[in-house]
Amino acid sequence: MQQKIIPDIVIGRLPLYYRALQRMSSKGHTVTSSQELADTLGISAAQIRKDLSQFGEFGKQGTGYNVEYLADQLKKILKIDHVWDMVIVGAGDVGSALARYQGFQDRSLRVKMIFDSDPLKIGKELGNFIVKDISTLIDEIKKEGIKIAIIAVPENEAQEVTDTLIKAGIKAILNYAPIHIAVPPEIRLQCIDPALHLQRMTYYL
Amino acid sequence: MQQKIIPDIVIGRLPLYYRALQRMSSKGHTVTSSQELADTLGISAAQIRKDLSQFGEFGKQGTGYNVEYLADQLKKILKIDHVWDMVIVGAGDVGSALARYQGFQDRSLRVKMIFDSDPLKIGKELGNFIVKDISTLIDEIKKEGIKIAIIAVPENEAQEVTDTLIKAGIKAILNYAPIHIAVPPEIRLQCIDPALHLQRMTYYL
DNA sequence: GTAGACTTGTTACTAAAAGCACTAACAAAT
DNA sequence: ATTTGTTAGTGCTTTTAGTAACAAGTCTAC
Known part of the structure; x- marks a missing residue:
């Protein structure tokens, strides 16, 4: 079901993105951008976009990413949508x-x-x-x-x-x-x- | 003083080598080879040789590496020759x-x-x-x-x-x-x- | 003393990862 | 409706990392 193989190094960054999104969410942020995530995490914006695009199109051009939605998608990808x-x-x-x-x-x-x-x-x-x-x-x-x-x-x-x-x-x-x-x-x-x-x-x- | 720049990923493996050598030493082993280290650590022998050769020639062809000597060299490289x-x-x-x-x-x-x-x-x-x-x-x-x-x-x-x-x-x-x-x-x-x-x-x- | 098995250090090659630049899409302001 | 600024996704290029192969040196057994 997983079409192409995702490099493990990409998988390793996803929990980082998820952690940042959780924090944004708890602060009440509803939208973010690859640039904001990049600044928060010290990873380049292009890298983040590329990583996420491996799994689907989660953002909206001109707007960015919906924090809750992206966090939810990452939960599903990482299979942490359950305990x-x-x-x-x-x-x-x-x-x-x-x-x-x-x-x-x-x-x-x-x-x-x-x-x-x-x-x-x-x-x-x-x-x-x-x-x-x-x-x-x-x-x-x-x-x-x-x-x-x-x-x-x-x-x-x-x-x-x-x-x-x-x-x-x-x-x-x-x-x-x-x-x-x-x-x-x-x-x-x-x-x-x-x-x-x-x-x-x-x-x- | 450091002539060429050593990639950080190489530096990251050195403590691993050092840890393995410490263990060998405590078991009384006096010599080892890149192959033995490779088996112990799950890293390829070529990788280990290449990493070590960045810093000097610590081994002897046909024989391998002296455990104490190599451990000592790694201590110096990693600056852990003091507490x-x-x-x-x-x-x-x-x-x-x-x-x-x-x-x-x-x-x-x-x-x-x-x-x-x-x-x-x-x-x-x-x-x-x-x-x-x-x-x-x-x-x-x-x-x-x-x-x-x-x-x-x-x-x-x-x-x-x-x-x-x-x-x-x-x-x-x-x-x-x-x-x-x-x-x-x-x-x-x-x-x-x-x-x-x-x-x-x-x-x- | 010599043959043969080992093992290093190095070089050439392959693969992977990151960076860059561009296009298309969207929002907001005028 | 149009313009401007922003942002995602993507293909291409460069950089980095890892693998494999080999010459040269060393040791052991006979």
Whole structure:
């Protein structure tokens, strides 16, 4: 159904556009232009127009884009027109912060469960959750049909947890462990390692 | 002194190589090859060789790279042959998790101070730190000569905090606030927004 | 000492992404 | 009705990034 293949780099920018539109909308703006978005985001107006035109014609020449309408279209494209449940694996500092993170609200994302292997943590309260035993992970994920997981375990456990998650039917993984994990090509993977981001900048200092 | 301009995308991969080498080193490996690194990282061997050759000839034909030596060279290139002190602004969940984060150890990064504007948080203990008053931020940063900052404040305060940090002499910023912040071109900026990473993957589900 | 298997650094080539410029459409003011 | 300024969408050009192939150096086994 997707006629031409859209480059992943374009897909990567869409959430950025959506985030800006949400903010405009909450401020009461009803229309915007590629130029205004460009100024807001630090991306060229031509780039934004080209990206959006890959998916259809959402704007009106001379007028611009209707904020609500464009946001709605992006929601459909990104499949965030409904809430996605997620699991967190690892109830350490990072996992805990993510479990309490308010930034998923209003962005079609919701933490559903959190797992750990440490008997001292299992059963404990954490935010609105009770930490579950990692040995029940496959069953719980399958039962709920969850497709997205966040890994927040030590690096030496990350690959094993990944393999288990994939067995459970997880299709997208956000990895906070500071190590490269291997996944089959059909599994989506994104990594966050603050030290990596920081070391990328020290070169220029 | 830097003869040719190295693309930023190349700089971005160097910390990845360094991380892999650190791991190899801790496992006792003394030599490696572009092929082994490629397998470890999921990047092509040719790519790795080309990236490294931008900075010099670090390997030996037929043999490969000496792990310690290459790691050392990368440390020099990335200027992480000494520890960089950092400040965190915002002592909420994200800031707290970062203040306690163990992943900066052994990676030439160290949190030195944490600030907040909330009187209820100022003066409180947090990990090994006492949360400082944000109104003292400029003085404290200047006094210590700190160049790197992590922003972990709500989105509506992020731009103001950014401007203050730059006044204080900060040259590199890691932004956790879910909003685009504007900085002058000479300031390095990296952003981490987990929702953005996740929404990038939902498209494919 | 030599054959053969490895591995680097480099060059030539291919593919992808971004930038630019232009056309057509629309709105508002006169 | 006409003019002016604005803006989307698109094709073309330039730039950038990645891949593949190869010569030259190194090591090991015999």
